[in-house]
Amino acid sequence: MTGILDRLVRVRFLLLLAPIVVLLVASPAGGDGLGQGSTAIALGSLALFCLSLGLNLAGYDPDAPAIASKLSEDPAGQALLERWLRRSKRFRFVGGAAGFVISLGVLADGNLFQILLFVLLGIAVGGGLAEIHVFRRRSGGSRLADLAVRHVADYTTRTDRWALIAIAVFAIALAVVSLVASAEARGFVVFSSLAALLVAAVAGALQRLVVVRPRPALPDALRSADDLLRRLAATRGFTRPAIALGAGLLAQALGRLGTDVAIAAAVLFAIASLAWYVSSRQSQIRPAVAIQ
Amino acid sequence: MASAVDDQQAEDVQAGIGHGSSFDQASLDQLIPAPMSRLRTFVVGGLILMGAVAAAFLLGGGYLVPQPTRGSSFGSDGALRIDREGGAFIGEVMMPNNSARDVRITAVDLDAPGAELVTVTARIENSTDGEGRGEDRVASLPLPITVPAGERAFIAVHFRPTDCDEASALVDAGSAGPPWGIATATVDFGDGAFPPLNASVRLDEDPIAEVGGSSLLTADQLLDGDHPLALACEVLR
Numbered sequence: 087m088t089g090i091l092d093r094l095v096r097v098r099f100l101l102l103l104a105p106i107v108v109l110l111v112a113s114p115a116g117g118d119g120l121g122q123g124s125t126a127i128a129l130g131s132l133a134l135f136c137l138s139l140g141l142n143l144a145g146y147d148p149d150a151p152a153i154a155s156k157l158s159e160d161p162a163g164q165a166l167l168e169r170w171l172r173r174s175k176r177f178r179f180v181g182g183a184a185g186f187v188i189s190l191g192v193l194a195d196g197n198l199f200q201i202l203l204f205v206l207l208g209i210a211v212g213g214g215l216a217e218i219h220v221f222r223r224r225s226g227g228s229r230l231a232d233l234a235v236r237h238v239a240d241y242t243t244r245t246d247r248w249a250l251i252a253i254a255v256f257a258i259a260l261a262v263v264s265l266v267a268s269a270e271a272r273g274f275v276v277f278s279s280l281a282a283l284l285v286a287a288v289a290g291a292l293q294r295l296v297v298v299r300p301r302p303a304l305p306d307a308l309r310s311a312d313d314l315l316r317r318l319a320a321t322r323g324f325t326r327p328a329i330a331l332g333a334g335l336l337a338q339a340l341g342r343l344g345t346d347v348a349i350a351a352a353v354l355f356a357i358a359s360l361a362w363y364v365s366s367r368q369s370q371i372r373p374a375v376a377i378q
Numbered sequence: 379m380a381s382a383v384d385d386q387q388a389e390d391v392q393a394g395i396g397h398g399s400s401f402d403q404a405s406l407d408q409l410i411p412a413p414m415s416r417l418r419t420f421v422v423g424g425l426i427l428m429g430a431v432a433a434a435f436l437l438g439g440g441y442l443v444p445q446p447t448r449g450s451s452f453g454s455d456g457a458l459r460i461d462r463e464g465g466a467f468i469g470e471v472m473m474p475n476n477s478a479r480d481v482r483i484t485a486v487d488l489d490a491p492g493a494e495l496v497t498v499t500a501r502i503e504n505s506t507d508g509e510g511r512g513e514d515r516v517a518s519l520p521l522p523i524t525v526p527a528g529e530r531a532f533i534a535v536h537f538r539p540t541d542c543d544e545a546s547a548l549v550d551a552g553s554a555g556p557p558w559g560i561a562t563a564t565v566d567f568g569d570g571a572f573p574p575l576n577a578s579v580r581l582d583e584d585p586i587a588e589v590g591g592s593s594l595l596t597a598d599q600l601l602d603g604d605h606p607l608a609l610a611c612e613v614l615r
Contacts, residue, residue: 143423144416162406169410180423184430191434194449219411302408312409 092148094134095141101183104135139183145176153371163311170315174216174323175368181212199338199356206331206363210285213324213366217296232301232309241297241313241320246329249362250286253332257283260339271342278339282332289328293320318371326366333359440477444565444577446525450476453584454532457593458606460613466496466536467610469586471561473533473579475525484522484576485564488535490586492544492607493559496536503530524568535561535586542611549604559586559606 094100111128154168185208189201239247257279264275296319301312337355340348406412414422436442454472461468475481488495499518502525518534525531537559539545548555566576587606603609 140420143427144420145413145423146416162402166406166409169406169413172413173410176419176423180426183427187427187430188434188437191436191438194438302405304405304409308405308409315410 088148091137091141091146094138095146095148098138098142100134100138101142104131104138107131108135142176142179142183145172147172147175149369150175153368157314157371158307158311160307160311162305162308163314166308166311167315167318170318171368174213174319177212177216178209178323178327179212181208181210181215182206184208185211199334203331203334203338206327206334206359209363209366210289210324210327210331213322213327214288214292217292217319217323232303236297236316238293238297238320241317242293242325243321246321246325249329249358250290250325250332253329253336254283254286256336257286257332260336264339264343267343271344274342275339278335278342282335282339285328285332285335289325289332292324296320296323322366322368322371326362330359330361330363330366333362440479440481442573443575444477444479444481444567445579446473446475446477446481446565447579447581447583448476450474451583452530453588458586458609461496461536464496464536466538467606467613468534468536469559469606471533471535471559471581471586472530472584473525473561473563473581474530475527478527479567480524480526481565482522482524482568483531483533483563483565486521486533486535487562487564488537488559489562490537490559490607492539492541492548493537493610494540496538498533498535500531500533502526503532533561533563533581535559537610539607539610539614542607545605545608545611549608555605557582557585557588 108128108131111124111131150168150171151164153171154164157167158164182205185204185206186201188208189204192204193200261276261279261283264272264279267275296316301309304312333355337352337359340352340355343349403412413419438448440446440448452472452474454470456470459468460466473483483500486495486498486500497520499520500523501518502523518532523531548558561581563579563581564576565579566574593602593609601609601613603612
């Protein structure tokens, strides 16, 4: 039973596939209502959808212990990393699901790429909110603090940092170029470009928040795990979804310009968006590349 | 059952059981908040998702921001008419209100090279009126005008040619020319309505001229022309 549930949580495309199956089976094209077989398929798909959604909402994550044990040999470090893996994954899932649902209300024409942008926005926001616990109330009493100076560059990858800079620069350039574009496209391009710039700026600020947030004096093993946690948070947690979102927004803006060069660039940005999203997934975490 | 197993597993890890040692739970809590119970996690996630569903419903239904033409394809076809008193020509543009809330048209702008907008009036056509008035022409009224949810407004834009050379260029462009006479309506929910937001709705699905070609209805005849602006210039000549 547990194995089935584990598989159900891992195969998330069921969440998209199941409603489609229900709609196809339950559509009135067949004429005289649903047959027994169709009803069973529809109900089965609906049950799978509800079960998968419920497990994900409840934070059921069968992979977290295995990933944590590969990342740290220390029990406390494993427990810490497992907490973060569960928390970040749940926040990202809820954010992505909320983004998808809202996109269905906001977007009238069912533009698949824009739906994906909403999902990416939800994932990035969810991943970011998972790290906003620095402001929570702490228990009183005296504590020992770790006064080691931490730098953002030590916790993020060069590729991610350059990607954020590139998105910001392209966004500004595109907003300027759009001033000579047609009046109809100008508003959309400027909006998308400034949104990408905002995404890059917020991601950069959040990276800093995660890296410099206070840390008590800890045993070496736990401090190493906390360092790894911060690296994971400042890269896969929200930065890479934000980079994917920023690249997607720029792809959308370039596509609207309509010239051959712009469309070619839009395709490149769309591919970059997909690549950064894939690299942000927790299933991609390997011990040797945990800090990449 | 799986949830219980998973809960137990999570508790074991937090307590250090199964890892060969115990550790200070408080240290972990300082680094990252202690996880909520599975039930509470589910409820919080479910509430957020329900909030998203509510937001999608309100946004999609046009309850929060006026978006009367959202998700619709529309267009109308009609001859130009002459407004002799105002010395202008009248083209009609349709704006359906497919949202779930009444919207009010407060202003209309017209993108029509070679012509200037003189005035705007509008009428509501209730195509589902059970008394058969749906096809009747109702007198156009000055703005603002409220368009009930599910009904359509016909906006009469009164324009006057200002550049008949532009008309020649438009005729030469023929079917390759851009749509002409695109109205942009400013809409809101009415006085005192909440939220007090307005929106611009570009009615580019129903320009006065789609690909050139037009007709003008006068008191006694129907004139055909290559473009509404050219037709207006010809009548004025």
